[in-house]
Amino acid sequence: MIRESTGQTNKRVAEQMEAAERRHSPRVKWESAIDRPSNPERVAERYFLPFVRATFKEKRNTRCYYELGAKSLLAFGKLAEAELDKITGETIAGYVAKRQHDGLAVSSINRELQALRRMSPLPSNGGKRTRRYAACV
Numbered sequence: 001m002i003r004e005s006t007g008q009t010n011k012r013v014a015e016q017m018e019a020a021e022r023r024h025s026p027r028v029k030w031e032s033a034i035d036r037p038s039n040p041e042r043v044a045e046r047y048f049l050p051f052v053r054a055t056f057k058e059k060r061n062t063r064c065y066y067e068l069g070a071k072s073l074l075a076f077g078k079l080a081e082a083e084l085d086k087i088t089g090e091t092i093a094g095y096v097a098k099r100q101h102d103g104l105a106v107s108s109i110n111r112e113l114q115a116l117r118r119m120s121p122l123p124s125n126g127g128k129r130t131r132r133y134a135a136c137v
Helices: 002-006 011-023 040-055 060-074 077-081 089-101 106-119
Strands: 028-031 133-136
Touching: 040 060, 040 077, 040 106, 060 077, 060 106, 077 089, 089 106
Parallel strands: none
Antiparallel strands: 028 133
16 A cells, blocks of 8 residues: 555555655644643544544544534533543543433443543553654644
């Protein structure tokens, strides 16, 4: 696939050409949502949802999955207003209790929480903040 997009027969040369193209692309500006912790609402609107729309442009179901998950999470006030790095188990437990009261199955709630995990800037690699989102320019 890489060779087709560049017209090269050598895989390594094609990979180098695509890497150079990505570095110099004026359409996508890489920003770090991590440097300044923020609430999920701000991160979703400014970084996560544009990232999802750009990444899953051709995959409608995946795009809708993350958009609806983010929408459900942001509808819960305590979760939407909390800082991302200050969201506790109690906040998530409150969200889970509300969604169970609304009649959702545990698996559906877990799928909504997966959107929060994708949105969250804190990976499990020793607390280092590394996730980056593409903000469309």
